[in-house]
Amino acid sequence: MKKNTIVSFISNNLVPLMFVLICSVAIPLSGFSFSYLLAEIVTRIARNSFLILSLLIPIMAGMGLNFGMTLGAMAGEIGLILVSDWQIWGIPGMILAMIISVPISILLGTISGKIMNLAKGREMITGYIMNYFINGIYQLIVLYAMGVVIPIVHSSILLPRGYGIRNTVSLLAMRQSLDNLLAIRIGTVKIPLFTFIVIALLCLFILWFRKTKLGQDMRAVGQDMEVARASGINVEKTRIISIVISTVLAGFGMIIYLQNMGNLSTYTAHSQIGMFCIAALLVGGASVDKATIGNVFLGVTLFHILFIVAPSAGTKLMGNSMIGEYFRVFVSYAVITFALIMYETKKRKALREVGRSLGLSQTRLSQSKQA
Amino acid sequence: MAESPLLEFKNVSKSFYGNNVLNGISFTLNHGEILGLVGENGAGKSTLMRILFGMNVIKETGGYEGEILVDGNLVKFDNPSEALKAGIGMVHQEFSLIPGFTAVENIVLNREPQRKSIISEVFGPRLNTLDRKKMDEISQKSIGTLGVNINKDMLISNMPVGHKQFTEIARELTKKNIKILILDEPTAVLTEKEADTLLKSIKEMAKRGISVIFITHRLQEILSVCDKVLVMRDGVIVRETPADKTTVREITKWMVGREISGISAENNESKIQNKKEIKKIMSVQNLWVDMPGETVRDVTLDIFEGEILGIGGLAGQGKLGIPNGIMGLYEAGGKVFLNEKEISLNNPRLCLDSRLAFVSEDRRGVGLLLDESLEWNITFPAMQIQNKYLKMLLGGFIKWRDEEAIKEVTEKYIKELSIKCTGSQQKAKELSGGNQQKVCLAKAFALEPKVLFVSEPTRGIDVGAKKLVLDALKKFNKESGVTVIMISSELEELRAVCDRIAIVSGGKISGVLPAYTDSEEFGHLMVSNVV
Numbered sequence: 007m008k009k010n011t012i013v014s015f016i017s018n019n020l021v022p023l024m025f026v027l028i029c030s031v032a033i034p035l036s037g038f039s040f041s042y043l044l045a046e047i048v049t050r051i052a053r054n055s056f057l058i059l060s061l062l063i064p065i066m067a068g069m070g071l072n073f074g075m076t077l078g079a080m081a082g083e084i085g086l087i088l089v090s091d092w093q094i095w096g097i098p099g100m101i102l103a104m105i106i107s108v109p110i111s112i113l114l115g116t117i118s119g120k121i122m123n124l125a126k127g128r129e130m131i132t133g134y135i136m137n138y139f140i141n142g143i144y145q146l147i148v149l150y151a152m153g154v155v156i157p158i159v160h161s162s163i164l165l166p167r168g169y170g171i172r173n174t175v176s177l178l179a180m181r182q183s184l185d186n187l188l189a190i191r192i193g194t195v196k197i198p199l200f201t202f203i204v205i206a207l208l209c210l211f212i213l214w215f216r217k218t219k220l221g222q223d224m225r226a227v228g229q230d231m232e233v234a235r236a237s238g239i240n241v242e243k244t245r246i247i248s249i250v251i252s253t254v255l256a257g258f259g260m261i262i263y264l265q266n267m268g269n270l271s272t273y274t275a276h277s278q279i280g281m282f283c284i285a286a287l288l289v290g291g292a293s294v295d296k297a298t299i300g301n302v303f304l305g306v307t308l309f310h311i312l313f314i315v316a317p318s319a320g321t322k323l324m325g326n327s328m329i330g331e332y333f334r335v336f337v338s339y340a341v342i343t344f345a346l347i348m349y350e351t352k353k354r355k356a357l358r359e360v361g362r363s364l365g366l367s368q369t370r371l372s373q374s375k376q377a
Numbered sequence: 378m379a380e381s382p383l384l385e386f387k388n389v390s391k392s393f394y395g396n397n398v399l400n401g402i403s404f405t406l407n408h409g410e411i412l413g414l415v416g417e418n419g420a421g422k423s424t425l426m427r428i429l430f431g432m433n434v435i436k437e438t439g440g441y442e443g444e445i446l447v448d449g450n451l452v453k454f455d456n457p458s459e460a461l462k463a464g465i466g467m468v469h470q471e472f473s474l475i476p477g478f479t480a481v482e483n484i485v486l487n488r489e490p491q492r493k494s495i496i497s498e499v500f501g502p503r504l505n506t507l508d509r510k511k512m513d514e515i516s517q518k519s520i521g522t523l524g525v526n527i528n529k530d531m532l533i534s535n536m537p538v539g540h541k542q543f544t545e546i547a548r549e550l551t552k553k554n555i556k557i558l559i560l561d562e563p564t565a566v567l568t569e570k571e572a573d574t575l576l577k578s579i580k581e582m583a584k585r586g587i588s589v590i591f592i593t594h595r596l597q598e599i600l601s602v603c604d605k606v607l608v609m610r611d612g613v614i615v616r617e618t619p620a621d622k623t624t625v626r627e628i629t630k631w632m633v634g635r636e637i638s639g640i641s642a643e644n645n646e647s648k649i650q651n652k653k654e655i656k657k658i659m660s661v662q663n664l665w666v667d668m669p670g671e672t673v674r675d676v677t678l679d680i681f682e683g684e685i686l687g688i689g690g691l692a693g694q695g696k697l698g699i700p701n702g703i704m705g706l707y708e709a710g711g712k713v714f715l716n717e718k719e720i721s722l723n724n725p726r727l728c729l730d731s732r733l734a735f736v737s738e739d740r741r742g743v744g745l746l747l748d749e750s751l752e753w754n755i756t757f758p759a760m761q762i763q764n765k766y767l768k769m770l771l772g773g774f775i776k777w778r779d780e781e782a783i784k785e786v787t788e789k790y791i792k793e794l795s796i797k798c799t800g801s802q803q804k805a806k807e808l809s810g811g812n813q814q815k816v817c818l819a820k821a822f823a824l825e826p827k828v829l830f831v832s833e834p835t836r837g838i839d840v841g842a843k844k845l846v847l848d849a850l851k852k853f854n855k856e857s858g859v860t861v862i863m864i865s866s867e868l869e870e871l872r873a874v875c876d877r878i879a880i881v882s883g884g885k886i887s888g889v890l891p892a893y894t895d896s897e898e899f900g901h902l903m904v905s906n907v908v
Contacts, residue, residue: 220503237487
């Protein structure tokens with residue numbers, strides 16, 4: 007019995023355990039000091055958690071890992087481009103960018119939700135491909151419309167030809183304005199207290215949301231659409247709302263992420279963010295249909311430890327730091343693939359088990375009847 | 378009797394695509410009355426209940442004729458929620474529960490008591506928080522009235538089937554203004570003791586004025602709880618009687634009750650006696666099959682060479698699971714021997730290689746390549762499996778279709794089975810149901826099998842085509858000596874074609890009788906260990 011629980015613990019937490027193993031090898035190899043590592047991790051938790059948390063609500067509604075969060079990231083970026091043109095910096099700039107991002111996120115989220123309703127059960131791949139499509143529209147707006155249709159005053163962020171946004175927009179005047187608010191220092195480790203408060207508020211929101219009628223409806227829809235529909239829940243609308251919430255939160259998350267970075271790569275910042283967030287969440291032990299707040303923080307910690315130590319470990323091991331860079335992309339894809347396969351096999355295994363136990367119980371039933 | 382009955386059906390009829398499935402159904406249901414509804418599969422019970430519950434299928438297929446009155450008012454439900462509003466609740470055979478929710482969450486699903494907050498005042502009622510305490514109270518009360526002990530905080534997926542059933546009923550009971558509760562085979566999944574509890578709670582409900590329509594195959598239950606019994610057969614009510622004035626035997630007779638047509642009984646008898654000396658061709662031992670809705674639990678059966686063996690039984694008892702399991706289409710276990718040699722299960726290709734063939738009940742899904750020509754449909758499996766109708770070039774390295782041989786054999790079967798078509802090139806989807814079935818048979822015949830499984834060969838085809846299909850089967854059996862195992866829900870059809878008939882009940886063979894046995898006997902076997 008005991009052996010069984012150990013085996014099932016390992017098989018249920020294979021991905022996080024593998025990461026703990028890899029990290030325990032890579033950390034000593036990298037030669038980084040503990041305090042350096044800690045400082046880096048705290049920064050990255052502050053930078054990424056909000057984005058990853060935005061993934062939780064669609065998972066609850068049974069829509070899988072929302073690659074559509076990239077859409078929210080684009081909305082956040084548009085907000086930031088506009089406020090940096092208007093030269094509104096610091097916290098007010100961030101808040102304004104967030105306000106601008108909300109209607110764009112809602113619009114994109116609604117479109118995304120409607121499309122995903124047409125492709126039920128294939129939300130992940132649909133979202134992933136849709137990103138490329140919306141990315142095209144984003145480029146059209148940012149590269150051609152900005153400076154022509156949408157007035158851009160400051161030429162510093164425009165391309166030399168007079169319209170379209172430069173490859174990088176500097177957010178130096180906004181850099182870490184949220185992180186520096188109420189920041190405290192313990193030794194060499196800077197703790198961005200206010201950012202953590204914002205993240206904690208989001209966690210509380212998610213916990214509260216689960217207890218609302220809407221949250222309950224989403225859980226019902228996530229588990230069995232047909233039963234939910236039969237009981238009168240508007241399945242399609244509920245699913246759209248969950249995607250919209252996720253997209254809006256992703257927009258906010260992207261703004262928090264970028265204020266920490268201090269500059270915006272206009273055309274690439276959003277392109278891999280969805281994949282990295284999803285990989286981090288999966289590393290934390292989440293699956294396609296179940297993710298908790300605990301998974302977010304465990305995942306962001308483990309995943310980023312590897313990110314920090316991989317280049318240096320790569321240099322020590324192979325004499326080339328590029329190997330580490332290569333490694334992190336490779337690992338992200340590997341983790342997602344692996345987690346998806348695990349999910350499918352587990353689901354199939356569970357189904358078979360149900361069939362077996364049903365057969366058994368009914369044999370017993372008919373035996374008891376004969377007796 | 379000035380008060381009008383709670384529910385009244387007046388001359389209700391329904392047809393699907395010109396097939397009359399219900400004909401002039403009239404009955405009444407009073408307040409607090411328990412009505413038992415029995416009948417063979419396909420007698421029209423489910424259709425009748427679907428009409429009452431306003432299921433979409435009915436409307437999509439052209440509605441129904443006649444009138445339904447609730448409390449003396451004419452009603453016509455377009456969808457289930459309208460029926461719910463009028464106080465009609467239904468517990469289906471398949472569970473409609475959310476597996477990852479607790480009993481409480483399921484009982485109050487989408488009717489959860491809620492608490493308002495400032496946020497919900499602004500953003501609308503969907504952001505109300507759930508009132509867990511009240512949810513518990515409501516559920517506890519409802520479970521309490523059923524008189525069962527269910528852990529209300531247990532997840533549905535961890536519950537034994539019986540408890541799931543009670544949870545569903547408890548959910549119906551919490552609905553406001555519930556007046557009529559339809560229970561579609563609620564005891565099918567329960568143990569004896571659980572079933573007793575349920576029957577008691579049904580009586581309890583009736584006392585509180587809720588009327589119950591109770592559908593079951595367990596006739597004893599009908600007699601013990603119902604006030605009135607309706608027996609249906611072939612879409613009409615053949616008998617309406619007070620429950621205390623009848624017996625199980627009588628009801629069985631009404632249910633099966635067709636006149637025994639002069640089947641070639643003696644003929645069959647002599648054939649079987651001859652068979653005695655003939656060897657077993659196939660032997661099935663302790664077979665179980667995990668086919669959803671048709672679970673086979675423990676089937677042991679011997680099949681003799683050259684006979685036509687019928688497998689009958691009520692729907693959901695596992696008769697369809699037997700061929701599907703042996704042919705490897707669903708997960709199965711146990712042992713199957715063909716000519717004393719064990720064949721491995723769960724491997725369709727091996728089955729086909731050992732010359733077993735299967736005509737599936739799922740014609741359109743498994744049986745036919747709908748967009749392909751008849752030639753292709755008939756010869757494809759033979760080409761694939763036995764390399765027939767192929768020209769070998771370079772010592773078999775390249776295989777070439779032998780178009781002439783294909784055409785020849787197709788035309789032969791078109792003639793033999795009188796398949797109505799424009800030619801051997803016509804597409805399978807353009808044929809009528811009966812002719813498609815013949816193509817399926819031709820396909821199996823082309824494989825020249827030793828044992829042929831035919832599942833529901835006459836389902837959904839008209840009377841004339843039925844006869845042709847059955848005759849073709851008989852002829853094939855006689856002329857090429859192939860052993861045929863025919864699975865059908867229509868007992869009379871089995872009796873007309875088969876030598877012996879095995880009846881499946883509760884996933885087991887409840888008896889094998891010669892085909893000339895009285896149909897009443899078969900009826901008893903059918904309901905003997907229904908689960």
